[in-house]
Amino acid sequence: MSMSVDTPVEPRNAPRAGAGAPAGPGHAAHVLIVPPKGFQPLDLPELWRFRELLYFLAWRDVKVRYKQTFLGAAWAVLQPLMMMIVFATFFGRLANVPTGGLPYPLFAIAGLLPWTFFSTAVSGAGMSVIGSERLITKIYFPRLAVPFAAVGASVVDFVVSIGLLFVMMAYYRVAPGPGLLLLPVIFTSILLTALGVGTLLAALNVAYRDFRYVIPFLLQIWMFATPSVYMQVDAPPPAAAAPAADGAQAGAAPAGGSDGRAADAPAKKGPGRKWLRAVLALNPMTGLISAFRAAALGGPIPWGPFAVSTACAGAAFLVGCLYFRRVEDGFADII
Amino acid sequence: MSYACNVRGLSKCYRVDRSAPRGRSGYKTLRDDLTRLASAPLRALRGGPDGRSEEFWALRDVNFEIQPGEVIGVIGRNGAGKSTLLKVLSRITKPTAGRVELNGRVGSLLEVGTGFHPELTGRENIYLNGAILGMSRREIARKFDEIVSFAEVEKFLDTPVKRYSSGMYVRLAFAVAAYLEPEILIVDEVLAVGDMAFQRKCMGRMHEVGRGGSTVLFVSHNMPAVESLCTRAILLDSGTVVQQGDVREQVAEYRRRLMGALDGQQVALADLDAPGRRLKVFRSVAILDEHGEPTNHLPLGGEFRIRLTLDAARAVHYPTVTVGIDDNLGQRMISLCTPLRNPVIETLDGTCEVECRVANFPLAPGEYWVKLGLATPAERIDEVERVTMFTVLNGDAFNEGRGIHQGVCVAPTAWTVEPKGR
Numbered sequence: 220m221s222m223s224v225d226t227p228v229e230p231r232n233a234p235r236a237g238a239g240a241p242a243g244p245g246h247a248a249h250v251l252i253v254p255p256k257g258f259q260p261l262d263l264p265e266l267w268r269f270r271e272l273l274y275f276l277a278w279r280d281v282k283v284r285y286k287q288t289f290l291g292a293a294w295a296v297l298q299p300l301m302m303m304i305v306f307a308t309f310f311g312r313l314a315n316v317p318t319g320g321l322p323y324p325l326f327a328i329a330g331l332l333p334w335t336f337f338s339t340a341v342s343g344a345g346m347s348v349i350g351s352e353r354l355i356t357k358i359y360f361p362r363l364a365v366p367f368a369a370v371g372a373s374v375v376d377f378v379v380s381i382g383l384l385f386v387m388m389a390y391y392r393v394a395p396g397p398g399l400l401l402l403p404v405i406f407t408s409i410l411l412t413a414l415g416v417g418t419l420l421a422a423l424n425v426a427y428r429d430f431r432y433v434i435p436f437l438l439q440i441w442m443f444a445t446p447s448v449y450m451q452v453d454a455p456p457p458a459a460a461a462p463a464a465d466g467a468q469a470g471a472a473p474a475g476g477s478d479g480r481a482a483d484a485p486a487k488k489g490p491g492r493k494w495l496r497a498v499l500a501l502n503p504m505t506g507l508i509s510a511f512r513a514a515a516l517g518g519p520i521p522w523g524p525f526a527v528s529t530a531c532a533g534a535a536f537l538v539g540c541l542y543f544r545r546v547e548d549g550f551a552d553i554i
Numbered sequence: 555m556s557y558a559c560n561v562r563g564l565s566k567c568y569r570v571d572r573s574a575p576r577g578r579s580g581y582k583t584l585r586d587d588l589t590r591l592a593s594a595p596l597r598a599l600r601g602g603p604d605g606r607s608e609e610f611w612a613l614r615d616v617n618f619e620i621q622p623g624e625v626i627g628v629i630g631r632n633g634a635g636k637s638t639l640l641k642v643l644s645r646i647t648k649p650t651a652g653r654v655e656l657n658g659r660v661g662s663l664l665e666v667g668t669g670f671h672p673e674l675t676g677r678e679n680i681y682l683n684g685a686i687l688g689m690s691r692r693e694i695a696r697k698f699d700e701i702v703s704f705a706e707v708e709k710f711l712d713t714p715v716k717r718y719s720s721g722m723y724v725r726l727a728f729a730v731a732a733y734l735e736p737e738i739l740i741v742d743e744v745l746a747v748g749d750m751a752f753q754r755k756c757m758g759r760m761h762e763v764g765r766g767g768s769t770v771l772f773v774s775h776n777m778p779a780v781e782s783l784c785t786r787a788i789l790l791d792s793g794t795v796v797q798q799g800d801v802r803e804q805v806a807e808y809r810r811r812l813m814g815a816l817d818g819q820q821v822a823l824a825d826l827d828a829p830g831r832r833l834k835v836f837r838s839v840a841i842l843d844e845h846g847e848p849t850n851h852l853p854l855g856g857e858f859r860i861r862l863t864l865d866a867a868r869a870v871h872y873p874t875v876t877v878g879i880d881d882n883l884g885q886r887m888i889s890l891c892t893p894l895r896n897p898v899i900e901t902l903d904g905t906c907e908v909e910c911r912v913a914n915f916p917l918a919p920g921e922y923w924v925k926l927g928l929a930t931p932a933e934r935i936d937e938v939e940r941v942t943m944f945t946v947l948n949g950d951a952f953n954e955g956r957g958i959h960q961g962v963c964v965a966p967t968a969w970t971v972e973p974k975g976r
């Protein structure tokens with residue numbers, strides 16, 4: 220080859236190591252390999268050094284997903300759109316679910332978009348590590364890059380599909396409020412939850428292939444356990460809805476304020492519903508999707524549930540990543 | 555801190571589950587672990603041995619040091635621990651004990667084309683594979699044209715690689731790896747790809763990398779390649795370093811062990827672990843001369859005999875035995891198979907000896923490796939690579955007054971000359 224063109228020691232890397240040894244973009248200049256010992260900290264600097272790999276893995280997932288499809292990236296929009304039509308038919312027309320005065324299709328899509336993101340991100344990440352067997356047994360890189368990249372690919376789909384929400388808002392003449400500025404924060408919480416859950420499932424999937432079957436099933440159940448996808452759980456029940464809806468402007472029910480009243484009403488119906496509510500409140504997606512919808516469509520933000528869910532999101536992220544780091548050393552041996 | 559790589563007391567232990575069926579079905583299931591947890595909670599939580607698993611030390615107390623710029627060969631027989639050593643050094647798997655220090659940017663190449671995606675185009679795969687190997691986007695962009703011309707795929711850059719011929723695919727995969735410029739390069743036997751011309755090109759590139767000042771750790775069964783690339787070698791056997799030093803001495807010792815252990819006797823295979831051994835049917839192998847005496851040196855064009863001892867723990871119906879003979883580069887030279895029609899073995903149950911004879915062995919002078927395989931029409935049962943080697947010596951095969959100097963095989967010839975007048 221024409222090596223002569225390049226000088227052998229040309230500055231192929233930023234000379235940040237100083238002492239002669241140039242640090243590569245992906246590899247540290249000094250490496251110590253010792254037996255694993257218990258929980259590893261989350262090595263964010265290393266992950267940052269490998270950001271280009273993360274980018275390329277996500278880019279590959281996006282590229283490959285719609286290769287040889289006729290509609291291409293339109294699928295990112297079509298999937299939630301079709302779900303919305305199904306929901307609008309069953310919940311909106313037949314069941315007449317209260318939406319706090321919002322047109323049901325708009326109400327549904329504002330919940331479905333973040334849910335679809337969460338669901339594809341978690342299932343993509345959960346399957347990602349066992350799908351990368353060749354990579355993991357043949358080359359070193361921070362293993363977290365694999366599930367993170369899978370989630371990253373779902374972010375791209377989400378960004379494409381969010382356009383649908385704005386188109387529908389324009390169609391129904393619903394103006395976004397100042398809550399729109401909060402949208403990135405809420406999305407970050409959803410992202411953290413997806414990263415945490417996805418990473419945890421990815422690691423479990425390596426040791427126990429049972430999770431191949433658990434993941435789709437889990438996501439289906441999770442969707443039903445997230446009432447805010449298909450109905451407004453924090454809205455007062457139909458009997459008490461009339462006075463509450465009276466006070467609500469621009470349609471949206473004051474979700475935060477209605478919590479107290481909503482809790483009273485089911486209490487009379489027996490302890491069962493109260494217990495169910497407590498369980499549902501533990502689901503971070505309930506609060507996050509309610510908050511997402513409220514922020515996008517200009518309703519009052521349910522601060523309480525949002526704060527709880529954000530804390531849950533952070534916890535899920537930490538638990539998922541730490542467990543992953545704990546077991547990743549064995550991946551190449553057991554995958 | 556003057557060394558590039560310092561390995562101290564390195565050991566790696568695998569736990570082999572003897573109760574699990576052999577082969578690829580070694581996954582734990584949740585049920586197994588839950589029942590284990592229920593039956594012996596303390597032991598299961600501590601992760602200690604449960605009686606069903608055995609320890610297997612792939613590496614045991616390995617010590618060596620490599621100076622910057624050295625090109626080191628790692629040689630040893632099957633199961634000596636070479637691949638495990640490379641996996642630990644490239645940080646794919648963690649050691650059980652000991653420590654390794656590496657000074658410099660490490661690039662490892664245990665396989666070419668890792669991460670290639672069939673749906674992506676050649677161009678896209680160059681970037682993806684480069685990133686996986688640890689190159690930055692700028693670095694890849696800078697070397698892009700060289701990679702493409704090395705691989706000779708200019709015309710197909712925007713074609714998905716799934717439409718590539720296998721030769722093009724392998725050339726592209728190697729080309730990306732060839733332009734990796736690490737300070738420490740760890741290479742497994744990846745040069746045995748592509749056609750002969752491309753292999754020569756790859757070896758040339760390896761020479762350049764070595765001369766360019768990189769530290770190289772090179773694993774191969776190809777002794778001529780090791781001797782020409784490396785200055786020093788480490789000889790491994792059963793997970794330990796037998797000796798290290800001058801490459802010629804190590805290669806000689808390797809051959810002596812391999813041949814010496816064989817010459818005049820057969821090679822035992824009963825305890826050899828290899829990935830393809832679902833059932834250890836092959837017990838021993840010996841190459842024999844025309845008088846039936848074990849040997850590892852055959853005269854050119856002479857009789858070749860190989861004797862296998864088989865022992866099946868369960869009845870195997872209609873097995874086919876294959877003896878594959880490869881050259882030093884891993885290219886298959888000839889396959890000797892038991893016939894499908896009128897099978898020589900109908901049911902293999904218990905022990906038997908199988909012998910194959912080739913009256914005029916056609917391969918040219920050189921070193922050859924033997925691979926054994928046993929399969930039924932339904933499944934592969936036992937496969938072991940590089941069980942033994944032998945040398946064909948140059949000589950006057952057909953009483954023609956000379957040996958051969960060119961070509962890869964010989965055949966008896968008959969010449970006629972018909973005078974056609976003037």
